[in-house]
Each structure stands twice: as structure tokens, then as C-alpha cells.
Amino acid sequence: MRTTIKDVAAKANLSVTTVSLVLNNKPSKISQKTKELVFKTAKELHYRPNQLAVGLIKKRTKTIGLILSDIRNNFFSSLAKGIEDECRRKGWTLILCNTSDNHQRDIEYINVLASKSVDGILYCMSIDSTLENFQKSYDLLGSLNLPFVMIDRSYPVPNRAIVRLDHIKGGYMATRHLLELGHKRIACITGPNYLEDSRDRLTGYKKAIKEADIAFDESLIFEGGYDINSGTRAVDDLLGKDFSAVFAFNDMMAYGVCMGLRAHGLQVPADISVIGYDDIFLSEILEVPLTTIKQPIGLMGRAATQKLISIIEREPLGEKNTIFEPELIVRKSTAAYQKAAAPSRT
Amino acid sequence: MRTTIKDVAAKANLSVTTVSLVLNNKPSKISQKTKELVFKTAKELHYRPNQLAVGLIKKRTKTIGLILSDIRNNFFSSLAKGIEDECRRKGWTLILCNTSDNHQRDIEYINVLASKSVDGILYCMSIDSTLENFQKSYDLLGSLNLPFVMIDRSYPVPNRAIVRLDHIKGGYMATRHLLELGHKRIACITGPNYLEDSRDRLTGYKKAIKEADIAFDESLIFEGGYDINSGTRAVDDLLGKDFSAVFAFNDMMAYGVCMGLRAHGLQVPADISVIGYDDIFLSEILEVPLTTIKQPIGLMGRAATQKLISIIEREPLGEKNTIFEPELIVRKSTAAYQKAAAPSRT
DNA sequence: TTTAAAGGATAAAACGTTTTACCAATATGT
DNA sequence: ACATATTGGTAAAACGTTTTATCCTTTAAA
Numbered sequence: 118m119r120t121t122i123k124d125v126a127a128k129a130n131l132s133v134t135t136v137s138l139v140l141n142n143k144p145s146k147i148s149q150k151t152k153e154l155v156f157k158t159a160k161e162l163h164y165r166p167n168q169l170a171v172g173l174i175k176k177r178t179k180t181i182g183l184i185l186s187d188i189r190n191n192f193f194s195s196l197a198k199g200i201e202d203e204c205r206r207k208g209w210t211l212i213l214c215n216t217s218d219n220h221q222r223d224i225e226y227i228n229v230l231a232s233k234s235v236d237g238i239l240y241c242m243s244i245d246s247t248l249e250n251f252q253k254s255y256d257l258l259g260s261l262n263l264p265f266v267m268i269d270r271s272y273p274v275p276n277r278a279i280v281r282l283d284h285i286k287g288g289y290m291a292t293r294h295l296l297e298l299g300h301k302r303i304a305c306i307t308g309p310n311y312l313e314d315s316r317d318r319l320t321g322y323k324k325a326i327k328e329a330d331i332a333f334d335e336s337l338i339f340e341g342g343y344d345i346n347s348g349t350r351a352v353d354d355l356l357g358k359d360f361s362a363v364f365a366f367n368d369m370m371a372y373g374v375c376m377g378l379r380a381h382g383l384q385v386p387a388d389i390s391v392i393g394y395d396d397i398f399l400s401e402i403l404e405v406p407l408t409t410i411k412q413p414i415g416l417m418g419r420a421a422t423q424k425l426i427s428i429i430e431r432e433p434l435g436e437k438n439t440i441f442e443p444e445l446i447v448r449k450s451t452a453a454y455q456k457a458a459a460p461s462r463t
Numbered sequence: 464m465r466t467t468i469k470d471v472a473a474k475a476n477l478s479v480t481t482v483s484l485v486l487n488n489k490p491s492k493i494s495q496k497t498k499e500l501v502f503k504t505a506k507e508l509h510y511r512p513n514q515l516a517v518g519l520i521k522k523r524t525k526t527i528g529l530i531l532s533d534i535r536n537n538f539f540s541s542l543a544k545g546i547e548d549e550c551r552r553k554g555w556t557l558i559l560c561n562t563s564d565n566h567q568r569d570i571e572y573i574n575v576l577a578s579k580s581v582d583g584i585l586y587c588m589s590i591d592s593t594l595e596n597f598q599k600s601y602d603l604l605g606s607l608n609l610p611f612v613m614i615d616r617s618y619p620v621p622n623r624a625i626v627r628l629d630h631i632k633g634g635y636m637a638t639r640h641l642l643e644l645g646h647k648r649i650a651c652i653t654g655p656n657y658l659e660d661s662r663d664r665l666t667g668y669k670k671a672i673k674e675a676d677i678a679f680d681e682s683l684i685f686e687g688g689y690d691i692n693s694g695t696r697a698v699d700d701l702l703g704k705d706f707s708a709v710f711a712f713n714d715m716m717a718y719g720v721c722m723g724l725r726a727h728g729l730q731v732p733a734d735i736s737v738i739g740y741d742d743i744f745l746s747e748i749l750e751v752p753l754t755t756i757k758q759p760i761g762l763m764g765r766a767a768t769q770k771l772i773s774i775i776e777r778e779p780l781g782e783k784n785t786i787f788e789p790e791l792i793v794r795k796s797t798a799a800y801q802k803a804a805a806p807s808r809t
Numbered sequence: 810t811t812t813a814a815a816g817g818a819t820a821a822a823a824c825g826t827t828t829t830a831c832c833a834a835t836a837t838g839t
Numbered sequence: 840a841c842a843t844a845t846t847g848g849t850a851a852a853a854c855g856t857t858t859t860a861t862c863c864t865t866t867a868a869a
Binding site: 131132133134135138145146147148151170172173174175176 | 815816817818819820821823824825826
């Protein structure tokens with residue numbers, strides 16, 4: 118069996134209380150000599166407090182749960198990396214929960230995490246999180262009295278901390294970039310329409326084209342699901358329509374678009390410009406590196422972790438929400454508009 | 464505060480013992496009527512056992528730790544996905560530990576996980592794990608009495624369960640594929656030489672060229688670090704030498720090779736054939752999809768999890784080790800040897 | 810000399826469970 | 840009528856900590 122505090126106390130001929138007091142550096146009147154004896158004995162026996170017992174009595178575990186859709190997705194794994202980094206720095210532990218974009222599991226996992234006594238939750242909703250669904254999670258979290266921070270995706274309800282990008286600005290920047298290259302007919306591959314983050318990007322898009330005096334054309338908007346297939350499906354849908362550029366609301370769908378275009382014999386960016394969103398790892402190493410809007414994903418993960426820990430420890434919080442700024446990364450998938458290049462079905 | 468078993472007992476006017484017995488379905492002589500009362504009350508109060516207390520007394524937490532290098536790497540995130548899936552299926556919980564390929568952290572995390580009372584560890588060593596380093600982890604794990612399963616990377620020591628691919632065969636298959644396409648001068652980008660998995664692939668390579676009566680040429684072997692940069696550096700080193708194909712010991716390095724070749728104006732596969740290893744997600748969606756040796760990563764994760772749980776629960780184990788079979792996935796980055804295509808410095 | 814304060818350490822309760830051993834009341838067999 | 844089973848349930852210990860209140864000495868102050 119592992120060494121317990123009793124073993125240390127016994128070996129040092131001291132009480133359990135003394136050992137605990139010393140090891141936890143509590144203000145007490147224990148002589149220097151005794152203190153040293155405790156440290157020495159603890160080290161000899163390789164004593165490490167059993168965190169189950171500690172958690173039980175302190176009602177704190179220094180453990181947080183991370184709920185996300187799919188860790189295989191580079192966006193989430195980068196996020197997880199940032200979060201884990203920050204946890205390690207602060208001596209916290211991270212439990213990983215993968216919902217596979219199934220909201221029922223969001224709920225299950227919240228319950229599991231509560232019964233494991235995590236101190237808080239970092240929550241990226243699954244993609245089928247409508248407002249109603251979110252409300253369920255929100256209520257549950259509330260009834261369990263669990264501190265939580267939403268990452269990226271959320272809905273506006275009271276008393277909810279969120280860390281995310283300014284997606285309106287992001288959508289605006291992406292669109293501006295294409296407009297400045299001379300594109301006027303810009304297709305959008307959005308995320309699910311009920312999601313705020315997708316709606317925000319679209320708002321940014323509309324703002325930009327309006328400023329450029331271009332009418333909004335519903336037929337250029339394709340609702341995707343943030344997955345690679347949405348990109349290829351979008352191309353099938355869009356082909357034959359008049360457009361010279363595509364703004365995909367995430368990089369994954371942008372890859373799909375590129376693949377789809379290629380399959381139809383169209384070149385990026387010669388025939389069609391494509392801009393993505395997220396700047397995940399792949400985007401840089403593609404044969405035609407993707408122009409995209411960068412989210413500082415790792416940083417956002419760290420920020421969210423810090424915020425959650427602050428909430429848990431009841432430190433004075435600055436802003437309830439943290440909004441990051443998007444950044445335009447120009448690579449090779451966007452080019453100036455060429456009149457001749459209007460796409461046609463092959 | 465959360466509902467405790469005492470609250471349930473109080474409300475139902477029963478003892479804590481009775482409630483516990485009923486809820487855990489223990490053989491006991493509690494009347495059907497009482498049982499129903501217990502279930503009803505527990506449900507009403509939304510009772511969920513505090514797993515800290517349960518863990519403390521049962522000396523089981525149904526929690527395992529996963530130690531890996533970098534979750535951003537698609538190989539590991541796919542692995543983590545498989546592992547998490549299996550954990551969820553069986554009602555286990557997963558703690559994620561990211562070592563950033565720093566062996567010191569392997570050690571730290573093993574200690575942390577032990578103090579959190581995980582029941583076992585799934586261990587992917589960091590890349591700087593020499594035999595000595597591994598020995599330290601191994602000894603620590605032993606002294607903590609922690610069941611563990613190594614994934615992919617390990618060293619041959621007694622009493623160690625490992626789940627991995629047959630890398631000798633994998634190396635052999637990759638090389639055979641290139642040989643069959645007519646290539647005779649095949650460069651290798653290996654992993655660190657002290658790692659068994661890299662050495663095994665090289666063994667497979669040597670076996671294949673020997674069978675084809677081709678002499679082993681040390682100058683065609685470049686020792687990489689399994690990262691993308693190793694691939695580009697390898698190209699710099701190799702250029703000017705006589706070779707028509709490259710076998711990169713993982714897909715990441717294969718991408719690096721492709722990028723490097725492209726930077727030097729060489730085409731894949733027209734000028735140089737490239738084969739990778741792993742078959743991670745990217746490989747399929749590249750402009751020139753990568754021919755590679757597939758590791759069933761998700762499956763391996765699940766298998767490792769099952770094995771670990773079996774060990775923890777002392778179920779009869781079949782084989783101590785599980786060796787998966789490699790599979791050749793032919794895509795577009797390899798082509799038949801063309802005499803004219805010998806590379807030259809640009 | 811008595812009282813108060815300081816110094817050094819500890820006993821015991823508490824956290825929320827599980828589990829073992831036991832108890833009381835009723836029913837059964839002789 | 841008595842011993843014995845059976846039925847239905849509970850008290851209390853244990854898990855490994857932290858923390859509060861308390862205790863005994865010794866020293867300082869009155």
C-alpha cells in the first residue's frame with residue numbers, strides 16, 4: 118500500500134496532526150527541529166498525500182473537466198494543449214471528455230464530472246447545441262453549483278463567462294480581404310444557422326459587402342456543419358452559380374472546398390479564391406497554403422483556464438468575458454479577381 | 464451542498480447502510496417496498512455518490528491517466544479519441560497529461576496521477592525516452608504499484624504490457640511497395656536511433672532491400688525526430704545524392720519531405736516517390752494524397768484501454784502484448800521509377 | 810508566590826462512502 | 840413452550856486527510 122500520513126507520523130514518533138501541519142506549512146508552533154524531522158521522514162518514505170482524502174475534506178480537488186466535441190479535430194486539440202499547459206503550470210489536473218458532437222453526452226459528462234468532484238468545467242458545446250439544448254446544460258451546471266467557462270460557442274444568458282473571438286470582426290476581415298482583391302461575388306459556407314458564432318461571422322460578412330455596396334445574395338450562402346464534407350457538398354451546390362471567391366467559416370470546410378474545386382478541375386486561387394477561418398495546423402502546410410483568419414487557439418485555452426481557476430478561487434475577476442481579436446493570415450489561396458475565371462460545371 | 468447519502472437516508476427514514484446496500488444492489492434482505500422507497504427518494508433528491516468518498520474506501524476510482532507527448536499531433540489525438548471512447552463505454556474517466564516530449568514530465572505526471580489515485584496508466588513515452596529514461600519511469604511505476612500499458616513505444620523489460628504495430632513488417636511493406644515500383648535507391652528518414660519502433664522499421668527496410676539484392680547504403684539514411692522539420696532538413700541533406708524514393712518513418716516527416724522537395728522544384732511523385740507511415744488524418748486530404756502505412760490508431764487506443772482495464776480488474780489476460788498488423792495504403796505520392804527523374808540540386 | 814502567556818504538540822471530529830457484524834422481531838418446527 | 844430460522848434492518852469502523860479545540864510545560868509578568 119502507499120505510504121500514508123500515519124506511516125510518517127509513526128516513524129517520526131509524532132502525531133498525524135503535527136505531520137499535516139508541517140507539510141502544509143500551516144501557521145503553528147511546531148519547533149524547527151520537529152519540522153525538519155517531519156520533512157526528512159516524509160521524504161524517506163516518499164510520502165505523497167492521497168488527493169482523494171484531501172479532496173473529500175477540503176471540498177477542492179484542483180481538477181477541472183474539459184468537455185469538447187472531438188479531440189481529433191485540430192482546433193480542439195490545440196485548445197486542449199493550451200488548457201493542459203496552463204493546468205500543469207498551476208498544478209491542476211485535467212479530465213478529458215469527448216462528446217462526439219452529441220448533446221446528450223454533454224449532459225452525461227457534466228453529471229460524471231460533478232460526481233468526480235471537479236472544481237469547474239471548461240465547456241465547448243457540441244455542435245447540435247441549440248439554445249434549448251444549451252439551456253439544459255446551463256440549468257444543470259447551475260443546479261450542481263459548478264463554476265464553468267464557455268469556450269468559443271455559447272448563448273447570451275446571464276452569469277456565464279465566455280472566452281471567444283470577435284467573430285463579427287473576423288467575418289468582416291475575411292470578407293474585406295476578398296473585396297480588396299476585387300472579388301464581388303463571394304460565396305459563404307457557414308456553420309449551423311442556430312449557432313451564434315456562425316451568425317456573427319455572417320453578420321461581419323454582410324457588413325463588409327454592404328460597405329462595398331454589394332447586395333446580399335442568399336443563393337451564395339451555403340449552410341454547412343463545420344466538417345470537411347460540408348465544403349465539398351457546398352462546391353457541388355455552388356457550381357454553376359456566379360462567384361469568384363469562397364469564404365468558408367472554418368478551415369476544415371475550406372479544405373473541403375479546395376478538394377471539391379480540384380475535383381471539378383478548378384484551380385485555387387487562379388480560378389477561385391478561398392479563405393478559411395481558424396488557422397489550424399494543416400493550413401500552413403498544404404500545397405496551396407490557406408489564407409485564413411487566425412484564432413489564437415492555444416492562448417484562448419490558457420485564458421479560459423485562468424478565468425475558470427479565478428472563478429473557482431473567487432479571485433476578483435476583470436471582465437466576465439474575454440474577447441480575442443482575429444488576425445488575417447494571407448497565404449496562397451486567395452488572389453486578385455480575374456474576369457475570365459468565372460467557374461463553370463465540368 | 465450536494466445531496467449525500469445521509470440526506471437520502473434521513474428523508475426516507477432509513478439508515479445510511481440500507482440506502483447504500485440498495486443503491487449498490489448488494490445481496491441483502493431488504494424488502495422490496497423499502498428498496499423502492501430508496502430508489503424513489505434518491506431520484507427525488509438527484510443523489511449521486513461522491514466518487515471521492517467511494518474511491519477512498521474502495522481503493523478504486525475507475526479513472527485512468529493518459530500520458531502522451533503532444534495532443535496537437537494527430538497521431539496522439541486519434542489515439543486519445545479511441546481511448547476516451549472506450550473509457551466512456553465502460554464508465555471510466557480519463558485524465559490527460561501532455562509531456563511536450565520532455566521525459567522529466569513523464570516522471571512528474573506519473574507521480575501526480577498516483578496521488579490522484581488513478582487505477583492505471585496508459586503510457587506513450589516522450590520522444591527523449593532512452594532506455595535509461597524509460598527505466599526510471601518503469602521503476603517508479605513499479606514502486607507505486609501502478610498497472611500500466613505502453614502504447615507504441617517501449618523497451619523490452621519484463622512484466623510490461625504493450626500495444627503496438629508490427630513495425631518490422633510495416634517497414635518491410637513500405638519498402639517492398641517502392642521496390643515493386645522499380646525504385647532501387649530508397650532514402651529513409653528514421654526516428655531517433657535509440658527508439659525501438661524506429662529501429663524496427665529500419666530492420667524491415669533492410670530485410671526488403673536485402674531480398675531484392677540491393678546493398679544497404681548508410682548515406683541514404685537520415686535520422687529525424689518524427690517532426691515535420693526533420694523532413695525538410697532531410698531533403699536538404701539528401702539532395703545531390705542518388706535516390707528516387709523516400710521512405711519517411713512517419714507521415715509528419717513525409718509532409719516535410721514533400722514540402723522540401725517542392726521548395727526545390729521537385730515533383731511528387733513524378734520526380735521522387737514518397738511513402739509515409741501512420742496514416743494520420745491529413746494524409747488523405749493533401750493535394751497529392753500520401754501513400755503510407757496505416758496504423759489503426761483508434762483501435763490501438765481502444766485495445767490498450769481494454770487491456771489496462773483487464774489488468775486492473777485482474778481479469779485473465781490473453782497475450783500480454785497486442786501486436787497490430789500494418790496496412791499499405793496506396794495513394795498518389797508514389798509512382799513507378801522513371802530513369803530520367805534522378806534529383807539534382809536546384 | 811501566583812497568574813498569565815507562550816511554546817510545543819496532540820485528540821478527535823469531520824468529509825461521504827462501503828462493509829462487517831450484529832440486533833430485534835417474527836415465523837417455523839418439534 | 841421452547842429453540843431455531845428467517846426476515847428486515849442498523850451501528851460502527853474504516854478509508855486518509857485537515858482542522859479545531861485542547862492539553863501540558865515552561866517562561867515571563869505581576
